[in-house]
Amino acid sequence: MELISCIKNFPKHCKTAFQNIWRNGVMSVSSIFAVTITLVLIAVIGVVAINIQDMTYDIEESLTIYVKIDREVKDEDAQKIQPSIEEIEGVKSVEFSSKDNELDKLIESQNEDGKKLFEEYRKNNPLGSAFVVEVEDTKQLEGIAEKIQQLDHVNDTNYGGESTSSLVESLESVRNGGAIFVAGLTIIALFMIANTIKITITSRQTEISIMRMVGASNWYIRLPYMLEGIFIGILGSIVPILVLYFGYTAVYDSAAGLLPSMMALREPIPFIWQCAGILVGLGSGVGLIGSFVSVRKFLKF
Amino acid sequence: MIKLENVTKIYKTGVRAVNNMNIDIGPGEFVYVIGPTGAGKSTFIKLLYREEKATSGRVVVAGQDVSKIKNRKVPYFRRNIGVVFQNFRLLPKKTVFENVAFTLEVTDTPRMEIRKKVRRTLELVGLEDKANAFPHELSGGQQQRVAIARAIVNSPKVLIADEPTGNLDPDTSTEIIELLERINELNHTTVLVVTHDKEIVQKYKKRTILIEDGCIKTDTSTGGYLNGTH
Numbered sequence: 001m002e003l004i005s006c007i008k009n010f011p012k013h014c015k016t017a018f019q020n021i022w023r024n025g026v027m028s029v030s031s032i033f034a035v036t037i038t039l040v041l042i043a044v045i046g047v048v049a050i051n052i053q054d055m056t057y058d059i060e061e062s063l064t065i066y067v068k069i070d071r072e073v074k075d076e077d078a079q080k081i082q083p084s085i086e087e088i089e090g091v092k093s094v095e096f097s098s099k100d101n102e103l104d105k106l107i108e109s110q111n112e113d114g115k116k117l118f119e120e121y122r123k124n125n126p127l128g129s130a131f132v133v134e135v136e137d138t139k140q141l142e143g144i145a146e147k148i149q150q151l152d153h154v155n156d157t158n159y160g161g162e163s164t165s166s167l168v169e170s171l172e173s174v175r176n177g178g179a180i181f182v183a184g185l186t187i188i189a190l191f192m193i194a195n196t197i198k199i200t201i202t203s204r205q206t207e208i209s210i211m212r213m214v215g216a217s218n219w220y221i222r223l224p225y226m227l228e229g230i231f232i233g234i235l236g237s238i239v240p241i242l243v244l245y246f247g248y249t250a251v252y253d254s255a256a257g258l259l260p261s262m263m264a265l266r267e268p269i270p271f272i273w274q275c276a277g278i279l280v281g282l283g284s285g286v287g288l289i290g291s292f293v294s295v296r297k298f299l300k301f
Numbered sequence: 302m303i304k305l306e307n308v309t310k311i312y313k314t315g316v317r318a319v320n321n322m323n324i325d326i327g328p329g330e331f332v333y334v335i336g337p338t339g340a341g342k343s344t345f346i347k348l349l350y351r352e353e354k355a356t357s358g359r360v361v362v363a364g365q366d367v368s369k370i371k372n373r374k375v376p377y378f379r380r381n382i383g384v385v386f387q388n389f390r391l392l393p394k395k396t397v398f399e400n401v402a403f404t405l406e407v408t409d410t411p412r413m414e415i416r417k418k419v420r421r422t423l424e425l426v427g428l429e430d431k432a433n434a435f436p437h438e439l440s441g442g443q444q445q446r447v448a449i450a451r452a453i454v455n456s457p458k459v460l461i462a463d464e465p466t467g468n469l470d471p472d473t474s475t476e477i478i479e480l481l482e483r484i485n486e487l488n489h490t491t492v493l494v495v496t497h498d499k500e501i502v503q504k505y506k507k508r509t510i511l512i513e514d515g516c517i518k519t520d521t522s523t524g525g526y527l528n529g530t531h
Contacts, residue, residue: 023394206390210392211392212375214451215379215455216403218373220376220407
């Protein structure tokens, strides 16, 4: 019965909620402002953290094992090694590079003089063929390199050695640190919002006791406050979304030419909309829960 | 209409506010409840509208055993009772009309009927021209009239007034008491007025219950403060 009454009165409750926001003027504005500030903070730091995370993954993905095959092994024979590399656990992909290909790459990397010099070797290629191995988890680089080393005809493996390992480790700690930071900040921000809403509602304690006095059921009292919390959350997330939209597009456009492709920022669309959705969700969700909890305290008989 | 049987209320702090109280108030009665501060008057009426639960004994109001009502059902029980307070307790952000209408809105009364009943009640208390004012724009006496209108708009069986004249000057107090009497006569509502005001009790001779130390000291149906033990 109570539920039916709540649904039937939903438009009225919405109206009451808006009326409350309007008539409580300063209190509502301060709540909305608190939501705005915290969400802007979350948005900015979250977006930065997500992009840094992306970059670290991109960098990690570009880390590969370079496998040199013995010089005397012919291309066709070398290619037969490919399956045994692929069999190793943790190997994501293996790309074969023939002797000629290797020489092309070498010539490419030289200056003019060098190019002329190495062109000479076209006829009698002294280089061996090679594999470029990508791994699933960069932490396994060292182990997999060792295993490949033990295969027949493998001359040498190179994954950058110690420096790569420490790079992987530091990227990992940047990611984890960022995640913890964002999570911590989000929790603090949410507490701030919930607290502001709590103050708003506590100041209306008498109002709730009067409603109880004239026989309003608990849900009848609660619903407008919950809706009010949601509306405050939504109103508070408008500015952060605008900041995100214009700020991020501007940063993206100006960064496009500056950053190397490996460190590219996420495409603004649909990234901005996803973030906007999260912000609205956070704002209204916290508004809802905050007001629900605060009202509950005054509804105990 | 109101019946207490061996009711005792002991607060968690150990204070025995109501001690083995027995009382019987019939429908349509007008009763004054008097007594010194701390005698247990407030606890007595809080027991009636289920703000407090009796530690032992039986409280029956409007045919319902109050102590047996589940917490969730308390709001529905309260629709049978109108309560008026010393400090008016109006919703500050709602107009006079909205304040009075609120009592009916929570019971899902159709809008047309709400309008009709609120208007009629505001006429009864003499505030039909203040319907769109906010409480802070009214005088104390006017605010108390709004509070009374709110309490009676859904025609409750019992009207409890806790020191309704405590914040008002003598002339306004008289008006309020006369209004309560009129409601008692017109609607046959059982009216319970808690008061400190000796003059009022002397002037309007009604049944008067004197509470002292959590017990009923005297219960005079003839009325008058000084007719009792004093």
